[in-house]
Amino acid sequence: MSLYNIRRRNPLVHCITNNVVTNFTANGLLATGASPIMADEVEEMNDVVSVVDALLINIGTIHARSRNAMLVAGKKANERGIPVVLDPVGVGVSAFRKETVKELLDTVTFSLIRCNAGELATIAEVEWHSKGVDSGDGDMEVAEVAKEVANKYNSLVIVTGPTDVITNGETVLYSTGGNELMTQVTGTGCLLSAICAAALTIDGNSIELLQEVMQNYKDVATKASEQDLLGSFQVGVLNAIHVLSRGEEY
Template sequence: MQKLQAIADLLTEVKTKKPLVHHLTNYVTVNDCANIVLALGGSPVMADDAAEVEEMVAIASALVLNIGTLNGRTIDSMFLAGKRANRLGIPVVLDPVGAGATTLRTATALRLVQEIELAVVRGNIAEITALAGGSAQTRGVDAAGPCADAPGIAAALAQKLGCVVAVTGAQDVVADGSRIGLIDNGHPILARVTGTGCMATSLVGCYAGVTRDYFRAAAAGIITMGLAGEKALAALAPDDGIGSFRVKLLDQIDRLTPEEFIQGGKYHEA
């Protein structure tokens, strides 16, 4: 309970400090990522042109890099922004969307983890396995199936990269090389809404903008998404469908309190 309280305290920090979260993200989910940061209490900015990313990241509290819709222009911008963030001590959160699916995605993700100092990497098991140098089955940008050793893979990659690694799936894992947190919040319906993984990464970025404990930040972001998904599902009327769920998901993020976080968070350390 004490550890969950420490994680939940970050929600108050976000609402008080309103961190500016700079995104270089994909155009499929950019609006949802912006809205979920606003719902949590942060402030999003989605600047991705090379001519301004270094200037923009300099005033941000955190930087989120999401490779969901890669192109040469934004790849260059990601490295400019990431290296500028490193020089200024601004945390960088990476979402390696689809790593392992194509040569471009895998090579870009591997370059980012090699050349940019990261605070958190958040992905599904296929993406995290690809970064760890293994092979995992992918379907488009989604993992094709579960992995029994997600905690071990996450812990090993966290140790290798010197950052926090979060793996989202049926059971979510957060690891930093010395701690492994397991999270059982969420529901399969979240997978039916495009971009819930991207949104979870944006939540992690928001929390990372108010603390130097990036393990706590990653856990807070993942628990927030899972818990909000549970509450949104419970709030659906009999005739509501996936569109209503998407709206209610934002509603629940907006209304979430530290007390609800503590009461509903399903977190323990291995």
């Protein structure tokens, strides 16, 4: 179980993430047994990335200062050879976001791009009707497009949805289950990207490790939704992550 292995590894994960989800992301990483650090000042990027085990870049509330910090941090992470995860939140919403993600993908080598179908379509330049930062809808063979993006950027790609797609450009794995309440609470996808960054610090087959993480997260959603109350769901997610990461029965 990858959540359990994250606890055993106890990686330090640097999250340049959006200000809507910093607290939930930090607590979620702590629930897995990882250690978070949240920093986006460009002047300290080289120092921070020099001591961490993985880097998450999340563009949810991107601005000019954090964009520069992301580029500096990504380059430093590549120099060190540590995992870098891109979460292109709402990339199709604006020209600024599209330009930022393009520059990041052209400048930084990512271990993983973790996105929804709408974000994948924007990166792949496939016609799609996104709704803000939500997935939206359109006509696309998700697995095939994900493989194309993975090969283009030499990166693993995860596309979340009712059935998650995980690919390295050749192999395609899936995870199923979960609960739709996961889409109704801010930050659950962003936390998932941070957990994936932590998982990539574990020795082993990366695509299989990530498939385990995705299935674990589906199980988290199922456990957290047992009361079927949206207000308690976020707390339930943290509780389920904490229990599952310790290898215990919920």
